[in-house]
Amino acid sequence: MILESGPSGLVLVDGGARIVFVNEHAGELLGYARGELVGQPVECLVPDRFRDGHPDLRRVFDLSPRDRPMGTGRDLTARRKDGSEFSVEIALKPMVVDGRPYVLAELVDITERKRTEDRQRLLIGELNHRIQNLFAVIQSVALSSLSGERPLREARDVFIDRLQSLGRAYTLMTEQEWRGAPLRQILASETSAFSDRVTLDGVEVMVKQNAAQSFALLLHELTTNAVKYGALSAPEGSIAVRWSVERDLRPMSFVLSWQEDGGPTVAPPTRSGYGRKIIEDTMRRIGKHSIEYAPQGLKYRMEAPLEKVGWVVDESAM
The missing domain is CATH 3.30.565.10 (Histidine kinase-like ATPase, C-terminal domain)
Structure with a gap:
């Protein structure tokens, strides 16, 4: 009941990399009906282009299992049933139940967060472009206003008027x-x-x-x-x-x-x-x-x- 009511998608995988439990939220995120993922290899949730290398990553984790975020500093994606992908954060928690090893994976859909970050990067880049453009314009206005034989006070007033x-x-x-x-x-x-x-x-x-x-x-x-x-x-x-x-x-x-x-x-x-x-x-x-x-x-x-x-x-x- 606790796993089912969690706010995140939860997938429990056994020592053979088979899925043994998926809560309802994870099923909705991944596009699977209830119970449809049970018994499937965990690689079915990995995008095709990364699937061949995933067993090696699992073996590295099994050598030193510990609570940790997966793919820190990397962009991770999960594969839905229909083949589409979405951005995720994944936290892994090793568990032992009745002497048998399991790994509980917590999936969080961060698609909207990624969109927001992309928009922020775009806005920052655009702001930087505008600032550089403005500096160039101000430099041009300053050169034309403050050069020549015009008295300093008059040149200053002309420059301020143009900036305004x-x-x-x-x-x-x-x-x-x-x-x-x-x-x-x-x-x-x-x-x-x-x-x-x-x-x-x-x-x-x-x-x-x-x-x-x-x-x-x-x-x-x-x-x-x-x-x-x-x-x-x-x-x-x-x-x-x-x-x-x-x-x-x-x-x-x-x-x-x-x-x-x-x-x-x-x-x-x-x-x-x-x-x-x-x-x-x-x-x-x-x-x-x-x-x-x-x-x-x-x-x-x-x-x-x-x-x-x-x-x-x-x-x-x-």
Whole structure:
């Protein structure tokens, strides 16, 4: 009764390696009906590829029988009646009954635990990849922000602003459990201080992690430039941001445009600033772009394969 009511699968094997008792839980784990395993060699529970070597392992155990976990540090599997396998932990306990040797094997199904461990390893690997990626991005931002002739205080403020932009993008990705970040929210977070003067118009697109970093930096630089020199530096200035997915292009492409209007007359810059360099370096990773310094307002356009950017949330909206 004690063996039957145990929470683990229990299999009792005699000195000839024949099964003499199996409790109900072990029968359920192994897919056998009650009593069906009694009299069978214990090797019937061993996966085919390990079966030939199992008698040698038994003989080693018989030379020095003692309570011990089986296969410490190894992945063990048991074979069900239908030939399928599952991950197990096995503890062996030698016994002597009426002068005859037996071994009681305790089987614990650890399939779910193994799945959890595999998920943890995957998550740790993914986290390590993300951390390395983030460090690389921060290094790039630091180099572009802190180099050159810019005064240290100004360079520090620029660097912090860019890090905060990245932080907002990471917050959005965290809220989406790292599936991606909604492009509209990236745009809204970067232009929130001027929401009454910035129009956002486009399909709902979920942006991949690497692309989300790129978009955050890109839009931060465009917004910062508009505040300092462009449409947002004048009370009547405005910006229209439009994006779409062009199915007719090969490969299918994501297209975004940034159009400023109502600001000071635009003149092409006499030198390439650090903001322009960040825009160019950022977009080089995912697509192509163009900047037009039109007198009535700066125009920016970028185009990239949709697969590098992300995916459309609602296909029916296209």
